[in-house]
Each structure stands twice: as structure tokens, then as C-alpha cells.
Amino acid sequence: MSTIRITGAGLALLSALVLGGCQTLHQTIQPKMPDGATGSPAGSGLTPAAPKPAGFVQAPGPMAFPGPASRQAPGPAPALTAETADEKPQKQSAAERPSPAPLDLWARARAGFRLPIPENASIERELNWFISHPEYIKRVQVRARPYLHFILEETEKRGLPTELALLPVVESAFQPFAYSPGRAAGLWQFIPSTGRHYGLKQNWWYDGRRDVVAATRAALDYLQALADEFDGDWELALAGYNAGAGNVRRAIKKNQRRGRPTDFWSLKLPRETRSYVPRLLAFARLLSESDKLGIHFQPLPNRPYFAGVDIGSQLDLALAAEMAGISIEELYRLNPGFNRWATDPKGPHRLQLPVGKVEPFKQRLAQLDPGDRLRWKRYRIKNGDSLGVIARRHGTTVALLQQVNKIRGTRIRAGKHLLIPISSKRLNHYALSAGQRKARIQNSTRSGSRIDYVVQPGDTLWDIARSHKVSHLKLAKWNGMAPRDILHPGQKLVIWTKSGSVVAARSAAVLPPTDFNTGPRNTRSSLRYRVRRGDSLSRIATRFNVTVADLRKWNTLPSKYLQPGQKITLYVDITRQTL
Incomplete structure (x- = not known):
């Protein structure tokens, strides 16, 4: 595999990459004021306790505050005429002068x-x-x-x-x-x-x-x-x-x-x-x-903190942060709508930057070769690959791969090549991307034994929680989810159980072999999968982001055809599952 730089006419296609509240009541009532999301689409649902410390006050009678001061822009100055040329300016009273x-x-x-x-x-x-x-x-x-x-x-x-x-x-x-x-x-x-x-x-x-x-x-x-x-x-x-x-x-x-x-x-x-x-x-x-x-409000300057910049097309956010001279964390906080390592290929093509960084950024962006906005990899398709597997491995989408490579369906052939956009930094550099935020939540240490579970077709959060004898609300919280979020086959969940025992055959609780280690935390989990009607090795491989060759290696398969009810073993890399 090699990394290449795209310039010239090819940029037009590659830059035109594809893809892609507040108002139903949630019933959970929290015991204290939240330090974040309110727990409902638009409000916290809290009824805070009412301690009576120093400064405790009784509400006064009805209050009303005056309306906003007039902020109309001054009109144009009157034309100078013979009648007004010799007039002396009138002195304004203090009451007539606009308030600063x-x-x-x-x-x-x-x-x-x-x-x-x-x-x-x-x-x-x-x-x-x-x-x-x-x-x-x-x-x-x-x-x-x-x-x-x-x-x-x-x-x-x-x-x-x-x-x-x-x-x-x-x-x-x-x-x-x-x-x-x-x-x-x-x-x-x-x-x-x-x-x-x-x-x-x-x-x-x-x-x-x-x-x-x-x-x-x-x-x-x-x-x-x-x-x-x-x-x-x-x-x-x-x-x-x-x-x-x-x-x-x-x-x-x-x-x-x-x-x-x-x-x-x-x-x-x-x-x-x-x-x-x-x-x-x-x-x-x-x-x-x-x-x-007795509450102090730190003065905040009455001037804009950020301003928008039109960037024209998709841009790697790590590169954008470097050109703006700010940290990747600050860039995400000003642009929290972006989920991944780059802006949306279909827009909005706009970044919010600190006011003082806008002009230097514009100058550097103008000097940037269009082919350097993203990095591209030329990938050779292997046996057992699918667009879904390739997209998940490279932090992108099937639709984007189809658009860039002019693929109409989902069929690809081993030995052919794909162009894949890739991040300029390791994915953990994009600290506030959706994936990294979720990873931090899932990797928080909690009491009990950790189980890494891979979602299977038909699973619901409620069923998984019940089978592991935990609350579905806690299970959602451990995984940075809402209880009603939809699960996807192959998605990885973290479960913390005090028993530490495997209570469902489909649980990915078995720790992976040591030779699968990819870092300080094991990212491989084993599971037993029951074959369903319509399944094939290729379909199962795509679902769990593995290859057909892997499935054959892990299982002694008497024939190339699978039978409904047949059980096979998979070793799934939990870092490569779709969330």
C-alpha cells in the first residue's frame, strides 16, 4: 500500500466527496443539576435540592426588567445646505446622548x-x-x-x-x-x-x-x-x-x-x-x-470570539488546526458539528476560528496545494474484502468510496485498487471526534469486571442488559449512548458486571489470545455466532469487519455452504466495529 498525492484534474472529483431536537420529553429525573446534557431534549428534569447556605434569599415580589436599549444604527448625516451651514451645533443633554x-x-x-x-x-x-x-x-x-x-x-x-x-x-x-x-x-x-x-x-x-x-x-x-x-x-x-x-x-x-x-x-x-x-x-x-x-460573574469581553471562514471543500481538521495555529481541541470546540477527522465532503464548507487567527489561516489556505487538503491511499483489494470492511478500517464511508472510485454498486474485485482518503494523523490525535469521545467513555475504569460485547443481529440494549443482569440505563451510560439509540451488528459495547460471568452464549466476554494484542488494552474479543437463514461467509465477514479467510482459519468448515443453526467462532477487533 502506498500514500499518494492527488493534484490537477483529479482533485475536482476527489474534493466532491459524499455523504453524510429538542422536543420530546424524557422521563428520567436526575437528582441534581447536570453538568452537561439536561437528560431531556430541552431540559434537565431536575428538581434541585434547596439547601439554605449563606446568601439564601426569599423571592421578592413580582419583577420585570426593562426592554433592550435601542441598538438602531444611526441614519445618514443630513446634507449640508445654505440653511444649515451657518448653524452652530446644538449641545446634547446627557439624557439625549446614546448609552455606550x-x-x-x-x-x-x-x-x-x-x-x-x-x-x-x-x-x-x-x-x-x-x-x-x-x-x-x-x-x-x-x-x-x-x-x-x-x-x-x-x-x-x-x-x-x-x-x-x-x-x-x-x-x-x-x-x-x-x-x-x-x-x-x-x-x-x-x-x-x-x-x-x-x-x-x-x-x-x-x-x-x-x-x-x-x-x-x-x-x-x-x-x-x-x-x-x-x-x-x-x-x-x-x-x-x-x-x-x-x-x-x-x-x-x-x-x-x-x-x-x-x-x-x-x-x-x-x-x-x-x-x-x-x-x-x-x-x-x-x-x-x-x-x-454573592455570586461573581467574571467579565467577558463584549466582542466576537470567533468568525467563519469559507474553506471551499473538504479539509483534514488536523491540517486546519495547524494552519490556524490552534490546538485540535480548540478547533473541535469551535466546530463541534464535525464528527470525524475531516469536514463533511458535502459541506458545510465553513470553519469557525478565533478572530485573530482568521487572516493568517486564509493566507495559508490560499497557498495550500489543493491536492494536500487530504491524504490518499492506493489500496489493493484482497480476497474477502468488502466496501464496508474497507471503509470501517480506514475511518470513512461506503458512499464516499463509491463516489471517489466511480463504483455504482457494492461489488468489488480482488486485485483491483481503490483510492481511499485517510487522515494525516493517527485517529487518536483527533481527540474530540465522535469516535475518540466515545472511546474515552468506554475506557473509563468502573467497578466490576469488564466485558467487551459485540452486537449481533436482533440484539437490543434491553436484551443485552437483561442477559448480563445490569441496568439498560447504566449500559447506555457506559457506552456514551441514549437508551433508545439503535444498535448495529458488529458494534462494540462495554459491560461492567459484578459477577464477571458470561451469561449469554453470544457474549464477547472471552479475553482474546495474547498474540492479538495491539496495545496496552486488548482489542480482540471472541464470540460464538449462530448462522441465520440467508447468511454466507462473505456476509458474516462484512458484518463483523473480518475476512472470509479469517473465518475459514478459525473454523473447521465441512463444506463451503453454511447451514442455519450452525455455530462458528469469530475473533473480532472491537476497535474496528461500527458504532
Whole structure:
């Protein structure tokens, strides 16, 4: 195998590579404020404890904050005429002079607060949770720094209450990679269906729910639509963002039938939603009265942190970080929508970079030979290979291989060659890619014995958990998943069991032979597979990312045909299974 550099006319094809929320209620109620995903598509569902430390306060009477200061751009200067040429300029009074823009983003947010904060026990409870957890407030401030200016800008452009810019505090604690048990992702915690409805693309390369720019605009679109539906009632709009508009409508109709009020505080909504709206209002009050309440908000400069750069086509993210002069981790934090080692071949072809790094990056990108945007490998197809096996081994997709190599179907021939895009660095260099984030979760040491399990056709998370006598919620957590995530044959799961025994024939609990070691942790697991109707050696090899030759070597097969019910042994490299 050799690595080659593509230039000239071939680039046009190779650069045009292919491929590729927040609003159903999750029922799990967490015992404390999360430091990440809320545990629901749009809210945490928490009812924080209400300790009464120093600084504990009772909620005052109803409060309302003034609307945002006018931010209209000045109009054009009047033309100089004979009538105005000799006039002396009029001296403005202090009241007439426009207020200077706040130097601090927190002050800017406060200036745009418009939501009334009523006297309410739920708000008081949430407020006292914040007061008693100052370390949480500090972490949120640090995480908010790269994103808050952009979110405030987008909120103000639409004339919306700036309390909405603080919603990621409640949704994700400003963690762009937050992922909840309800399958909600990103700062704004969109679930897949709502994300797609609001134009957030989701595929193997890219997840728009985590894209700070795209998801912020989609979230504000959604909130505006909800506010319109509920006649400008922001409390109901926020409840709809968390629980879904349908749940709110049904609660309103139920109260109407009974002759009861239909404001947020009078509706019977899910417990999570009853905490969600008070939590945002409590944080707004905390910010407004931080000095009085003894909470320090570190000033954040009121200027853009990042700016977008059009990169034109697919680009290796390690190379992009080097050209920008930043770490790969910072690049991912500003561009958390990218799942893999490169940008999506079908776009968006845009990177967010620190403002001071934009111009140097543009200059270096302009000087970069187009053929150096990605590395390419010329791969010789072996007996037993399939496009799926080759794609998984090289961290890419079947669709991309088909596009680059002009393959219409899935049939390939041994001895032929494929061009494969490959990363410029080892995959573990891309520390915040989806694969590396999941690997860190799975490799965390926990109590009990570790079992490496390879998912088989027909498996469900519930069945696997039950057969190993563990909670399906814990099993999902150990693997960085949501309980309703779909499993794929060949996917690798980590199970921590106190018994350490194998309780299912299909479990990949047997430790692999020592000669399969590829590092400090064994990555081979053995399993017994029961042949199903329609199976063939080629199909099984593709499913588990091995070769037909491997299957023949591991098993004494009396004939070249398999029989349903027949059992064969596989040694599966768990690092090469599709997640």
C-alpha cells in the first residue's frame, strides 16, 4: 500500500466527496443539576435540592426588567445646505446622548432582559440551588465564553428577550458535545427529528445539532415559532421547547374545559417542564442580582470570539488546526458539528476560528496545494474484502468510496485498487471526534469486571442488559449512548458486571489470545455466532469487519455452504466495529 498525492484534474472529483431536537420529553429525573446534557431534549428534569447556605434569599415580589436599549444604527448625516451651514451645533443633554455599549457580555445580556420574574416557590428553589453551587456557575461561565457573544448577537437581531441567550445554561451547561439520554445533542439539545425539521443536517461526517452557528439559529427559529403559537407568552413557549408544543396545548385545553387559568404556572405539565422554566428565570435573576446574592460573574469581553471562514471543500481538521495555529481541541470546540477527522465532503464548507487567527489561516489556505487538503491511499483489494470492511478500517464511508472510485454498486474485485482518503494523523490525535469521545467513555475504569460485547443481529440494549443482569440505563451510560439509540451488528459495547460471568452464549466476554494484542488494552474479543437463514461467509465477514479467510482459519468448515443453526467462532477487533 502506498500514500499518494492527488493534484490537477483529479482533485475536482476527489474534493466532491459524499455523504453524510429538542422536543420530546424524557422521563428520567436526575437528582441534581447536570453538568452537561439536561437528560431531556430541552431540559434537565431536575428538581434541585434547596439547601439554605449563606446568601439564601426569599423571592421578592413580582419583577420585570426593562426592554433592550435601542441598538438602531444611526441614519445618514443630513446634507449640508445654505440653511444649515451657518448653524452652530446644538449641545446634547446627557439624557439625549446614546448609552455606550456594555464592555461586558453579562451586562449586555442583563440590558436585554424582558421576562417578568414572579414570586414563586419553584423559582426560589432553583435560585437557591445555583447559590449553593458556585463551582457550577464558574464552570458554566468558562464554557460560555467562546459562544455567548454570537448567541447574544443572534438574539438581539431578532428583537428577542436576551434571557433566551442563557437557555444553554439550562439545556447543556454550555457544553457543545452534551448528549442526553433522550438523544438530544449540542448546546441547544435538539433531538434528531426536531433538528431535521429545522434544517440541521445529520450524517456520519457532521451533526448540525452540535454546530454552534446553525443550531443557535435553528433554536431561535423554533422559539419564535412557539412564541407565535402561544400568542407571545414566553413562559408557554419555553415550556413547549422542553416538553413539546403538543403537550402544552393539551394542558391548556384541559384547563379550559375545567374553567381554570391557562398560564404556565396553572398548567399541569410534566415535572421536568415545571422545573425547566423556573430554572431559566432563576438564572436570569441570579445574573441580575449577582452582587446582592454573592455570586461573581467574571467579565467577558463584549466582542466576537470567533468568525467563519469559507474553506471551499473538504479539509483534514488536523491540517486546519495547524494552519490556524490552534490546538485540535480548540478547533473541535469551535466546530463541534464535525464528527470525524475531516469536514463533511458535502459541506458545510465553513470553519469557525478565533478572530485573530482568521487572516493568517486564509493566507495559508490560499497557498495550500489543493491536492494536500487530504491524504490518499492506493489500496489493493484482497480476497474477502468488502466496501464496508474497507471503509470501517480506514475511518470513512461506503458512499464516499463509491463516489471517489466511480463504483455504482457494492461489488468489488480482488486485485483491483481503490483510492481511499485517510487522515494525516493517527485517529487518536483527533481527540474530540465522535469516535475518540466515545472511546474515552468506554475506557473509563468502573467497578466490576469488564466485558467487551459485540452486537449481533436482533440484539437490543434491553436484551443485552437483561442477559448480563445490569441496568439498560447504566449500559447506555457506559457506552456514551441514549437508551433508545439503535444498535448495529458488529458494534462494540462495554459491560461492567459484578459477577464477571458470561451469561449469554453470544457474549464477547472471552479475553482474546495474547498474540492479538495491539496495545496496552486488548482489542480482540471472541464470540460464538449462530448462522441465520440467508447468511454466507462473505456476509458474516462484512458484518463483523473480518475476512472470509479469517473465518475459514478459525473454523473447521465441512463444506463451503453454511447451514442455519450452525455455530462458528469469530475473533473480532472491537476497535474496528461500527458504532
